[in-house]
Amino acid sequence: xxxxxxxxxxxxxxxxxxxxxxxxxxxxxxxxxxxxxxxxxxxxxxxxxxxxxxxxxxxxxxxxxxxxxxxxxxxxxxxxxxxxxxxxxxxxxxxxxxxxxxxxxxxxxxxxxxxxxxxxxxxxxxxxxxxxxxxxxxxxxxxxxxxxxxxxxxxxxxxxxxxxxxxxxxxxxxxxxxxxxxxxxxxxxxxxxxxxxxxxxxxxxxxxxxxxxxxxxxxxxxxxxxxxxxxxxxxxxx
Amino acid sequence: xxxxxxxxxxxxxxxxxxxxxxxxxxxxxxxxxxxxxxxxxxxxxxxxxxxxxxxxxxxxxxxxxxxxxxxxxxxxxxxxxxxxxxxxxxxxxxxxxxxxxxxxxxxxxxxxxxxxxxxxxxxxxxxxxxxxxxxxxxxxxxxxxxxxxxxxxxxxxx
Numbered sequence: 001x002x003x004x005x006x007x008x009x010x011x012x013x014x015x016x017x018x019x020x021x022x023x024x025x026x027x028x029x030x031x032x033x034x035x036x037x038x039x040x041x042x043x044x045x046x047x048x049x050x051x052x053x054x055x056x057x058x059x060x061x062x063x064x065x066x067x068x069x070x071x072x073x074x075x076x077x078x079x080x081x082x083x084x085x086x087x088x089x090x091x092x093x094x095x096x097x098x099x100x101x102x103x104x105x106x107x108x109x110x111x112x113x114x115x116x117x118x119x120x121x122x123x124x125x126x127x128x129x130x131x132x133x134x135x136x137x138x139x140x141x142x143x144x145x146x147x148x149x150x151x152x153x154x155x156x157x158x159x160x161x162x163x164x165x166x167x168x169x170x171x172x173x174x175x176x177x178x179x180x181x182x183x184x185x186x187x188x189x190x191x192x193x194x195x196x197x198x199x200x201x202x203x204x205x206x207x208x209x210x211x212x213x214x215x216x217x218x219x220x221x222x223x224x225x226x227x228x229x230x231x232x233x234x235x236x237x238x
Numbered sequence: 239x240x241x242x243x244x245x246x247x248x249x250x251x252x253x254x255x256x257x258x259x260x261x262x263x264x265x266x267x268x269x270x271x272x273x274x275x276x277x278x279x280x281x282x283x284x285x286x287x288x289x290x291x292x293x294x295x296x297x298x299x300x301x302x303x304x305x306x307x308x309x310x311x312x313x314x315x316x317x318x319x320x321x322x323x324x325x326x327x328x329x330x331x332x333x334x335x336x337x338x339x340x341x342x343x344x345x346x347x348x349x350x351x352x353x354x355x356x357x358x359x360x361x362x363x364x365x366x367x368x369x370x371x372x373x374x375x376x377x378x379x380x381x382x383x384x385x386x387x388x389x390x391x392x393x394x395x396x
Contacts, residue, residue, distance in 0.1 A: 094240065
């Protein structure tokens with residue numbers, strides 16, 4: 001029996017990447033935008049949506065895919081603000097996969113939606129490796145978690161299209177140095193806009209809302225235009 | 239422990255490749271991992287030991303790390319970095335383009351086989367990293383050709 005060596009050169013995540021490409025195609029045909037919302041457990045992803053969705057609902061239709069290990073509690077909170085929502089349970093899995101999201105998209109009225117938000121499983125590490133077919137990736141960090149997190153979980157921030165620093169109303173109590181956190185984010189991701197939010201301050205969500213509306217508009221444009229929009233999407237650079 | 243999910247995906251991909259190549263037993267796998275992925279090579283090897291089965295039961299894994307290339311948009315200096323810090327070493331600017339360093343690729347396989355079937359065509363797109371793919375997709379606005387990944391069970395038959 002002879003042994004031989006074969007060059008392969010295939011992405012380890014090829015199966016997930018193909019499913020992500022299929023999701024992108026489903027969304028492209030329907031002109032819908034999808035945002036992947038990532039961050040650690042308890043950083044305020046669901047709370048962010050509770051603030052953001054009513055603002056967008058004035059003129060846009062938004063659906064949500066809620067990723068969790070267990071329970072439908074987050075889906076119930078989203079349903080309470082009136083958005084169509086599907087709970088995706090990973091049953092112990094630490095991240096969402098493109099295939100799981102595909103199943104969720106089939107249960108949402110995608111034809112009627114402008115935006116689909118995928119709230120990933122609360123985790124700063126694993127979800128960053130799995131493309132879901134999203135147009136934009138929003139990475140979150142709360143002031144309560146500490147200003148050292150961008151340096152520790154660099155991939156979360158390096159792959160982000162925009163970053164939210166939440167719970168800014170707790171910054172003083174948590175001894176959170178926002179300049180230090182922002183500087184560490186800039187080091188790994190020079191271009192992503194950074195938004196600071198407080199659940200108790202409605203106006204703190206304005207910048208994020210504007211950015212998200214830009215993402216939705218870009219997803220509706222013909223594909224050929226899309227590349228040029230990257231910087232326009234960034235309110236700090238526009 | 240994202241290494242376990244990666245190891246399971248690797249085992250699944252390698253098993254499929256082993257079947258495609260007519261391998262009876264895989265001896266050695268080489269993977270390329272970009273430093274930006276924050277995957278610890280030793281943990282990936284341990285996780286692969288747990289995930290391997292079937293034709294891969296006796297295979298060992300070799301992990302090589304690749305580093306990102308950072309190009310300063312201010313002064314044009316290029317550097318290969320082993321940290322996440324993209325600040326330009328020459329001029330201190332934080333305005334930089336990062337390329338590579340996010341690879342996650344099965345590069346080659348050594349195996350035993352009874353026969354020697356002709357290998358399939360190489361897949362030129364399969365090795366692109368996530369950031370590259372996302373960037374390319376945005377830049378071109380084009381949809382990646384799903385059939386290009388070379389999975390015989392997927393999409394249009396060639």
